[in-house]
Amino acid sequence: MDFSILWSEFFGLTLDGIVVGAIYALVSLGYTLVYGVLRLINFAHSEIFMIGTFTSLGLSIVFGYTGLEEPLGIVLFFFVFLVMALASGIASGMSAVLLEFVAYRRLRRRGANRLSSLISAIGASFFLVELFRLTTESKDWDFPRMLSKDPVFSISTAYFTLDKIIILLGAFGLMFGLDRIINTTRLGRGIRAVSQDEKTAILMGVNVDRVISFTFLLGGVLAGFASTFYMLFYESTKFNVGFLLGISAFTAAVLGGIGNIRGALVGSFVLGLLQQYSSVVLGYNWRDVVTFVILVFVLLFKPTGLFGEAIQRARV
Amino acid sequence: MSLVKRSIGVAASVAVAFATFVAPAQAAPAGCNGNIKLVFQGGLTGGAAQTGIGEYNGFRLAILQYNEKKTASQPKVEVASIDTQASGSQSPALALKTVNDRCVVGVVGGMYSGETAAALPYYLKAGLPVISPSATNPTLPSVGGDVFHRVVANDLVQGPAMSKIAKREGKRIFVVDDQTTYGKGLADIIKKDVKATLVGKDSVTEGTTNFSSVVAKVKKAKADVVVYAGYYPEASKFIKQLRNNAATKNVKFVSGDGVLDEEYILLAGKYANNTYLTAPAYFLGAADKALTATYKKEYGVNPRIYTLEAYNATLFFLEAIKAGNTDKPSILKFINTKSVKGIGTTMKFDKAGEPSKKFINEFTVKNGKIAYVRNLINR
Amino acid sequence: MSSYKTVLSKINLRDSFGAWWENATKRQRIIFRVALIGLFYALPFLDNPIIGTPETNFQSVLFYPLAVFVVMAVGLNIVVGKSGILDLGYVAFFAIGAYTHAVLGTFYGVNLWINIILGAAFAMVAGVILGLPALRLRGDYLAIITLGFGEIVRIVALNLEFTGGAAGIQGIPAPPNIFNVTFDVLDPKPHYWLMLTFTMLVVWMYMRLGKRRPGRAWEAIREDEDVAEFMGVETTKYKLWAFVLGGAIGGGAGAIYASQVASILPDYFTLNVSILVLACVVFGGMGNIWGVIAGAALLQYLPEKLRFLSETRILIFGLLMVVMMNIRPDGLFPRKKREKVYDKVTGQEISR
Secondary structure, three states: OOOHHHHHOHHHHHHHHHHHHHHHHHHHHHHHHHHHHHOOOOOOHHHHHHHHHHHHHHHHHHOOOOOOOOOOOHHHHHHHHHHHHHHHHHHHHHHHHHHHHHHHHHHHHHOOOHHHHHHHHHHHHHHHHHHHHHHOOOOOEEOOOOOOOOEEEEEOOEEEEHHHHHHHHHHHHHHHHHHHHHHHOHHHHHHHHHHHOHHHHHHOOOOHHHHHHHHHHHHHHHHHHHHHHHHHHHOEEOOOHHHHHHHHHHHHHHHHOOOOHHHHHHHHHHHHHHHHHHHHHHOHHHHHHHHHHHHHHHHHHOOOOOOOOOOOOOEO | OOHHHHHHHHHHHHHHHHHHHHHHHHHOOOOOOOOEEEEEEEOOOOOOHHHHHHHHHHHHHHHHHHHHHOOOOOOOEEEEEEEOOOOHHHHHHHHHHHHHOOOEEEEEOOOOHHHHHHHHHHHHHHOOOEEEOOOOOOOHHHHHHHHEEEOOOOHHHHHHHHHHHHHHHOOOEEEEEOOOHHHHHHHHHHHHHOHHHEEEEEEOOOOOOOOHHHHHHHHHHOOOEEEEEOOHHHHHHHHHHHHHOOOOOOOEEEEOOOOOOHHHHHHHHHHHOOOEEEEOOOOHHHHOHHHHHHHHHHHOOOOOOOHHHHHHHHHHHHHHHHOOOOOHHHHHHHHHHOOEEOOOOEEOEOOOOOEOOOEEEEEEEEOOEEEEEEEEEEO | OHHHHHHHHHOOHHHHHHHHHHHOOHHHHHHHHHHHHHHHHHHHHOOOOOOOOOOOOHHHHHHHHHHHHHHHHHHHHHHHHHOOOOOOOOHHHHHHHHHHHHHHHHHHOOOHHHHHHHHHHHHHHHHHHHHHHHOOEOHHHHHHHHHHHHHHHHHHHHHOOOOOHHHOEEOOOOOOOEOOEOOOOOOOHHHHHHHHHHHHHHHHHHHHHHHOHHHHHHHHHHHOHHHHHHOOOOHHHHHHHHHHHHHHHHHHHHHHHHHHHOEEOHHHHOHHHHHHHHHHHHHHOOOOHHHHHHHHHHHHHHHHHOHHHHHHHHHHHHHHHHHHHHHOOOOOOOOOOOOOEEOOOOOOEEOO
16 A cells, blocks of 8 residues: 555645546436436446447547647637537437337336346346447457647646546536526426425326436536547547446445435535546555445445435435 | 156157257267367457457468368368467357367467466367467476477567566666466566666556556656566557656666567557567568568458467477377377478477577667567577 | 236236136145256256257256346345335346355355355445445435445456455355256256255245235335334334345355356456346336346346347347336236326327
């Protein structure tokens, strides 16, 4: 256990932890929103994210940027990045809506028990992972360096490169936007209503089907944007990229209190930081164990998470 | 129906079923019903497929040429392959299938140490001779016993070669491994070798994409040389992240045969340049231009690393067959005792199945292409 | 749309077989059992183009994945099917059993018979450690915890020297000969028979428990845990019992598996395996042990038979799970009691 690196690199690790946490936050919102309205863990959400990464990758190939030698000019970069983010958002959003329709809607209508829905979710997740594994030949796919990664400024060991700044600003902007949507729009109110009490919401005239589709759409779009941020930061994707990222994002949601939006955000940043710190202290290979152990311990000792679940008791 | 009639009926149907099902199985001949086969074991799909396909092509080119040039009295050899996806998890079932096919007289493979180790117990039990073109972990002979051979020097030779480069290029060495059979074995050897100048170590897992904590450690240790023991998917990401960090962008990067592949350059882009790489191999392109041309014509691609070694390994089997050996024990005896001239070298195996001639070459990447630098070890 | 549903619902093999069974005499039942068991033992000899697997060794397939998954499905059925405890980390118990034999057998010379018991015991201990705190939780949370546990076991095995790390453990010994039968790496038959015997013991034990208080308690817990508690069923004790028993079965199977396969890697014990076992239980008919066995056998046999599809095998599994849940959520061979289901929107009863 080596704590000396932790101290000497503290600012750098913290910055990286926050950036990673921001990406987790966008994805964890998808889990938490769906759980809020459906009490269902959308196992396949990680694949919604993965679809977004490949959308961005595909666009980079279409634009001819594979094997790019020099970064693009700033203006061109912003334009391209925006297009990619929007495209990924749309692709992921629509995939999420389709997923709900195919895998969950019927079960919901029949009032099937949780086990059946969860298994359907797992099946959908497996299907998507395998589909992409076969079509992408199990390879790593690289994303071109479109933006220079020289630090713009730095605080101690924290190097603020342009991509990190973009991710932070973008993520916060999106979260703010989500907050507005949930609190002011009609569908947003519908989401809150269905989360609180579905039956009463129906009685009050809320179109539950539409609300649920919208919830999936929102989660998917956020995951789509997150996926483009991810590609910008990590510059590579693979068919199984969803698994670990999904587990981390889900752990973050649980840590904050599943169903609780603010909890998901806080949980994401906390988890991002913990992952960075623990990987220098314990060694990178133990990092995933840390994530799982956090997950297990939170569920065992405080299943309602840091901020408590929106509604509902967690224990039997 | 009375009980007696019923039970007779049941017994009769079971007997009939047995007869129809079991009898045909018994009637099948005990020996091989067709041509003798050689099997290639490696990753033909999945992340490491490029290397696997390169080896497989070398393998089948040798057999193709043999079949074309053989005399009427020499048996035809059939090409077969099993795709382990370079992972050990598929090896047992595939190895068992290979072993139970009575027409199989030899295996060229596995490609990576892990999948080879998982299959060897089966081959050993069946007395099926194995010649691997690229599995370099030193423990394989103890797992594979009498049947295991390889045409490449193992990591006990490659490790010191890598250490040599590391010590030559810097004074503070940092070693990273990927915890695979190959990577960890190699790293352990190197760490022992550079002990005095070792300033730090770390381990990652296959599939790692985020090396920032490793980079932080490298930076803290003020290392000037990083040795990575693993494969190219991870190495390509690692080098990128090293070069993107102001503190570590000029560290020298040394790696081994698991990284020496065109895919590495494809994935790492310009960051691959000036990497120091070792391999117990030569490139077919440099060693035999005529054969390379034939290869390109047949398969439409350039040969890769270990294509030459796979070709040579297959040649050994074919020479045994040419000499009149067509069953496993006699082929095994031939391999254990004789020497065969291959492309660029003459091959003979020692008691452990290791090649009697061991060499390690140094390569680098210049302008996006793999370039041979020098021979490091030759004994 | 409704026609195929009604057709599907009419295909109820359980009931038609059940009808014959009810009317059969004791002698007929014994003959049936003997014939069936005899058939299972004779399977390795029935390798032929019709029922054999063309591209892989049939006898090897009989052992793994068939027998292994059947016994794991039986074990998981106790947890998921009978008691309604969703376990997504079942592979952990399998791994614990396998590594028990791998480590103790290879490095300390302990023989397989002891290791089967030890493997099951360690798995049970793990089940208690995980189960005591975790089983208090509601379904989804429990599922995720078990998933986390499964992954933790795998990653720890991957990282520890003691378990061989990423290279795993090779040279795992097989048990010494009994009755002149050699347990050999090349000949899967004895191991298959061993696993078959183990499975039958497990099934026999399950049948006995299932009819008695534990079985009824498990079903009560599955149907409605709160009501069961209210009615005096000690839910915590029985849930733990189910969980631990399932774990023991997985552990024992793991030890036998390690013995046959002779070398294990952490790679063999991924989340995929847990999901596959779950798919067998769900597909076969949750709670119905014969359905589960049939489902497991089918799900493992068909991909081997159709190996040209094997690349897409997991793809089809995923699709199958989604489709099964939507069309026939109770599995191929549903258990006896079925609840009435009403469409949420229209309030009409959905006929099955």
